[in-house]
Each structure stands twice: as structure tokens, then as C-alpha cells.
Amino acid sequence: MESVREYLWFETDKRVEMINITRRIQELVNDSGIEEGICLINSMHITASVFINDAESGLHKDFKEWLEELAPHEPTSQYLHNRGVEDNADAHLKRQIMGREVVVAITEGELDFGPWEQIFYGEFDGQRRKRVLVKIIGE
């Protein structure tokens, strides 16, 4: 069994952003030389997500609006987590809806994807440096 661990770094301009990382993940799979196995991709921060969905900008705006309804940022005082210096409680909640991680099959050296599957980094408390972990295991 072979294994590879890589990091991707992000520092978004906005507090909430969704960034397509599919090509970068496929490049890491290519570089690993692993033909059959799985690839784990997870946010290393607890106010961000990695998720698989559609690369459609209208849908991403729908996601942001919907998450804001389910877990509003304002008023920040509604959350106990924000009673000190923090104002990001909503980001911890949003990340649970969108998920921490995805696990993707690797078959014949490729991400084994359906026609519309794309991998996104979902940032809910951005404007600072954060990491995504990529772990590839297989042969």
C-alpha cells in the first residue's frame, strides 16, 4: 500500500467563498502514481468544508443564501460561542451542513466521478490562511 499526504492552502478575499479544487486534486492523484485506492480530502479548519456538488454559480449563491437562513451570521450575539472575541459561531454550524470531508474512489488513476461531480472548498470564516488535507492511499 502506498500513501501520500499533501496540503492545499487558501486565503479567501471574502468571509464566505466556494472554490473549485477538482483539478488540483486530480493533479495530486496523478503525481501520486496511485492507480487504485481512495482519496480523502478534508478541511483542517472547523469553520470550513470540503464538499462535492455542481460547478454552477447560481447554485453557489443559492447555497450561501440558504446557509444564511439556516445558520445566520447576524446578530452574532445570538450564539454563546461569540460571547468573547469570536464572531464565527455561524461558520461552525454551516460547516456541519456542508460537511468536513469527502472520500473519493480512485480507479485507473482517475477520480472515479459521475458527470457533474466537482470538489469544492467551502469557506465560511475566511480572510485568513487555512489548509485542506489530501490523503491518497492505494496501489
Added chain:
Amino acid sequence: MESVREYLWFETDKRVEMINITRRIQELVNDSGIEEGICLINSMHITASVFINDAESGLHKDFKEWLEELAPHEPTSQYLHNRGVEDNADAHLKRQIMGREVVVAITEGELDFGPWEQIFYGEFDGQRRKRVLVKIIGE
């Protein structure tokens, strides 16, 4: 390390359906000959889920009603994603709540499950052919 990749195909009668696939997954594990490892089961489509929960029809109706409250299908015009030919934005949202994938331990050739764990395909935009990927790795 051994690995097997299989697909399951679905074409549901209704737009929203939940289908128990536990037995089919266990059969694929049996056929693989893998005794110790993990099994990844994921929807290959971004408006469907694979999830583990209870095989109880009342609960499945509760799930459908609850998802309809959290991410309503109607009015379809409330979503930017539906501004063109699509009307399935809600299905993309519902799938984030229910999840894309599950990873299940295989121990002594069996899905290593608690007493009530059952695997379901969750369809939120059905009536067309869709696939679930099954990737088994181990020895």
C-alpha cells in the same frame, strides 16, 4: 491490497424516493472476497444521497417532509439555479443535508454494522437513470 469498483443503477418512479441497498452492498462485499478493509458507497449524481439510517417507513416520510421544510421544491423560482431549464435546486440542497457518501468498515467479510444500520439511496430529483459507486479496498 485488493480493490473492486462496482456501480448500482437506479431509475425511480417518483421525484423523491429512498431505497434500501444494504443487501446489494453486502453481496458486492461477498463477491469481492475482501475480509478486512473499507467500503465507500457514494452517489455519482449531485442531486442524490447515500446515507445510513433506520429502515422504517414512517421515518422515511418524516425525512421527506422535514427536507421539504428545510429546502422546499416550490416555488422553484426562489432559486437562482432554476433561472434556466432546471427546477432541481432544492435537490442539490437536500443532498447536502443527507450526505453524498458513507464509508463502512468490513470485518471478517461482513459490513461491520450496529443492530439497526441500513444503507439507503436517497433520490431527490428522480425519474431518470442514475448511478451509485461502490469501491471496496482491503485484503
Added chain:
Amino acid sequence: MESVREYLWFETDKRVEMINITRRIQELVNDSGIEEGICLINSMHITASVFINDAESGLHKDFKEWLEELAPHEPTSQYLHNRGVEDNADAHLKRQIMGREVVVAITEGELDFGPWEQIFYGEFDGQRRKRVLVKIIGE
């Protein structure tokens, strides 16, 4: 490829609790001798979760209140699942928001974590004995 399967047992005092299990998981990784691979940690019960987020008690109270808004326990009669002897339909829904499982990379014998990542058992229908499965595969 090596593999290890272990169980953690829980019996909470309250119906809803969140318990930090990070140290116990790291100890199982240490005991396994596996240096490179992945660790699957999942609830074996369908009214409980395993999730990764912040070890901050205010946030945990925020989580509980937020889940209670999204999937209220009362009135229990609002759920079909509760039409018989059960009263835990809300726990099945809450567990979908918080997730069944996490998959964590193991690198150089350690859980490959960001600075604030901690693993929690999330109980939504407690006061009885339940299990978490830990499956470690790698080399």
C-alpha cells in the same frame, strides 16, 4: 495492509450530549502500530453522530439549541416515526445534520489534524448503552 477494529462504549446521563473522544482515538491509533493510513470512526447507532468540530462548551450549547430548532423533539406527535412506542424521530434527523462518521488521515502514526480539530461523539437519544466503531487501515 494492516487493519484494526475497536469499539468505544457510551451510556450518557442526558438525552443529548457531546463527548470528546479525540484522546481515545489517538490511543487506538498508537496501539495499532499503523503509521500511514486512514481511521474511520462512526456511530453504530442511528440516533447518534461522530463529528469533528471545536472543543468549546459555548459552541456545544449553540449546536444543541440550533439542532433543537431544526429538528425539535417536542411535540413528539409531529413525527410518524413516533406513532408507536418511539419518541426519538428528532434524533434520527439531528444525526443527519451532524453526520454518522468521520474519516481521518494517519500520518507518521498521528491523527493528521489541523490546530483545532477534535472528534466528538454526539448523542441525541441517550441514557442507554451505545457503541462507536473505530476501523484503522494502513501500514
